[in-house]
Amino acid sequence: MSLTINQRTVGDVSVLDLSGKVTIGAGSVQLREAIRKLIDGNNKKILLNLGDVSYVDSSGIGELVHSFTTTSNAGGVLKLLNLTKKIQDLLAITKLLTVFETFTSEDEAIKSFNK
Amino acid sequence: MSLTINQRTVGDVSVLDLSGKVTIGAGSVQLREAIRKLIDGNNKKILLNLGDVSYVDSSGIGELVHSFTTTSNAGGVLKLLNLTKKIQDLLAITKLLTVFETFTSEDEAIKSFNK
């Protein structure tokens, strides 16, 4: 129903595997806390894996934007991995593909943080 | 969504494997036709396999009763295989377990027709 976030570390990159819905309510709060914790722990290279996100609405997109700006404001970098077709559409329509760096390969995403 | 009926023959018994819903609407009509065809073709030993039936309401129970009486009236025998817990409950509550012969093993069900 709501969102499950699994956290892993690959090299010096923190990967958050999201699965479920990012909509108004539970999903947003959890994502916000996960990002906050990473930044507080000085983990500022963050990769959000959206491959298993089943539903996103405008609040969910807003939450991705919020994660991005929170990370940037703390001097970090947040990138997106495995956009579903529908998330891709929602980001494209609102010109957010120009804001986010997105990847379809985890390897390339990880490498990109240390270029 | 609605009902799928697959027909097989084991010895001289016609087995109808039902899968889906037996509720008001499509499911009932299909079952009625399948039984009618068997009887018209002089196949009067009928076993209804309900193992994959996901939903039954009072119309569905009524349809099982209708199948039973149609077959009996034509001098045939209709039995039930693999009742789900919920169908079992619905039959028990309305005393229909005293009407239907029911089986949990297809082998035994088939054998019972020729005892």
Place this chain on the structure above:
Amino acid sequence: MEQSESTIALTINSNFKFTELVASVTDNITQIVGFAEEEAHWISLSVRESVINAIKHGNKLDSDKAVDVKFVISEEEIIIYVRDYGEGFDPTRIPDPLDPTNLLNPNGRGIFYMRTFMDEVDFSNHPQGGTIVKMLKKKATLEST
């Protein structure tokens, strides 16, 4: 102690194609209230039976006539009202499906199932015509402290 009560109202035209929709709303609501899977299944069945009766016996399949379904939920129970715009009927005069002479009748089990699965089932006539079925189901309470 009731924390809060909510009402969800749903109106459909008299067409069987909308029974799945009502069932799915019911499933959604019983999940919000927190009924266990099996209880939820039988509540949904009871709602389905009463909506089918409203469409078939009440509104006599006249698709211009509405069926109004209202769900009143609290932390402990659900009350469902199903209203049609038919001529009404006398629920004390329907045949007993358990009577041996009725056992092989393909019809006549809907209300019996409703009464079996719900804690309360009441029929009344709406002042402006039509039948109102009221069904109540309390959540199974854990007997632990």
Place this chain on the structure above:
Amino acid sequence: MEQSESTIALTINSNFKFTELVASVTDNITQIVGFAEEEAHWISLSVRESVINAIKHGNKLDSDKAVDVKFVISEEEIIIYVRDYGEGFDPTRIPDPLDPTNLLNPNGRGIFYMRTFMDEVDFSNHPQGGTIVKMLKKKATLEST
């Protein structure tokens, strides 16, 4: 040629926990009309956005206030009305989410998505107060003979 029109009406209290219910009713209805999966997804998203706005901006999370959703369907299209009991607003004066200065705003994309995915989106004020959002979507027609 319209064969028949049906209306489904749904009323909820202003609580986000009911948005899934409205979405699931929407999914059920778009399936009945026969929308393709992707169209159905975006219709459901648009309904969700407008219901969330009605709860949040219209009724300001006052759970005693209702949100009325009405679906009018035919063979070719769906029209959805979402009504709240708030103070209304001027839809011509909302910020453009594509404006570079708004790009990183976490809010302000709901109406834009609704306008993108639906064929028609109109806002009006109900004579008794509150906003009515009307959204229309036609079924994609096959251009074959």
